[in-house]
Amino acid sequence: MCVTATVEGSTTQYNLSGTGIMAPGWMGVGFGSQMADSPMVILWSNSDGTITLSQRQAPAEVMPTVVSNPPRTATLLNNVSTASGSSPQFVFSIPSESTVTVPTIWAFGSINPGSSSPSATLQMHLESIAANFDLSKDFNGTTGSTVAASSTALLPFQRLVIAHGILLTIGFLVFLPSGVLLARYLRTFSAKWFTGHWIVQVMISGPVIIIGFALGIRAVVETGAPPLSDNHMKWGVAIFVLYIFQCSLGAFIHWVKFDIRVMGRPPQNYFHALLGLFIIGIALYQVRTGYRSEWPKIGRGALGVSTDDVWYTWVVILPVFYIIGLAFLPKQLRQEKSQRKTKFHESREEVVLTDFETRSKE
Incomplete structure (x- = not known):
């Protein structure tokens, strides 16, 4: 207009x-x-x-x-x-x-x-x-229009939307993938990989994601839009809940051990890994709907094609780095198999030693 x-x-x-x-x-x-x-x-x-x-x-x-x-x-x-x-x-x-x-x-x-x-x-x-x-300028041309727009300024709710988008993009597409790749690459070289993994996924990503999510809610309240009125809002809540569940599941897997094994590890471990990849994948889609569908609604116009270029590049980079990390999977499986054998032999030796001590007392 x-x-x-x-x-x-x-x-x-x-x-x-x-x-x-x-x-x-x-x-x-x-x-x-x-x-x-x-x-x-x-x-x-x-x-x-x-x-x-x-x-x-x-x-x-x-x-x-x-x-x-x-x-x-x-x-x-x-x-x-x-x-x-x-x-x-x-x-x-x-x-x-x-x-x-x-x-x-x-x-x-x-x-x-x-x-x-x-x-x-x-x-x-x-x-x-x-x-x-x-309105102090003289008439300009035949129409008599005398308007000068000196600058545009962000409205308060627009600032909330921008901060929301930046924080959640960093949280879900930078920090969370970094934690996943850290676990994928380092677990075959250091026993401390889990410490780095949970620090990135919880201590670093957590505050960024929680604040970004809260700013999104505040932006909706400021605009007066109905809650959960479009797919971006609905998926946003779903992804946030999945993130909280994923962190809780990771802690549960680490502290609570089961004897049930599928290919050498508890089934919940596989679920945890697949859910993590799903969250990052759906977050990529969510960021795209945010800048393509939600951003124009706040009155700042559509973003340039360079935003699409960055998104497509990231969609390619993340899977490539993860697939490269899978090259360490055979080594990881061999290490885990060796660890299971060591624990098995140690357990048998402990049983034999206990039985010998019992017979000696008799």
Whole structure:
């Protein structure tokens, strides 16, 4: 969407227009540097060709509600507005601010409210921007548009989303694979591999993942979106629960031993290994849905193709390093077999010695 503003005496005329790339469901501007507590003017077209103007406000990054007595009353200019087509134009006038530099936010929603009521329910915006309008400049060209957007700023909930994405990407796609590869490569060379493994998987990854998960929940609360309202949220909770379960299972396997063996080791060991690989694999998918599907929803536009390039590279690198580590598997199996034989002989010697001592006493 494009926003222009023209000062005409004691009023300012705002023109909100679509770019033709996507038909807008609604468009709006707010007077302030962030969504919270900023008076807003939101407009949308109706099926009968009319345009609804709704003045709203929100206490946080939630759906704004109608304000019965706004600080400045906006007036729809039907004679210069256009409701139809992929590039509609909504024009309204409002009493001018006392300053020439006006902090302004504007947003674009792709879903029409489906009602002409000013209090109709709005779906979350697809894009939003915060900038400063410099209304002191002279008319520019024939349109009289006098807008200067000095800079864009992140809204509070957008900062939460960014921190959430960064932390969980590092936690699930850097730290957890590092712990897996550490175990895969070092277990045949050092008996201390388990110490390094659990430190990376729990002590290092744990705080990063827990904080990132909490920030994701907070971001959902800030936006007012329903919990678990899409697949990314649902899978996010599922992966977090699986991570907690996997850590608990690893501790259980280490401290509780069973005599049941499958190919020389307890069956839960195989399950633990496969579950770890599954968590990393599904985390790769989750990160992709995050930056491709969720990120555009917060109003910062789609990320560049370089993000895809990094993701595809990581999808290749992680399996390659793990497969290379499998070259140490035969050595690991030989070591474990030798250890079992040693323990078996030590156990037999202990039994024989105990039997000999018992007979000697008799």
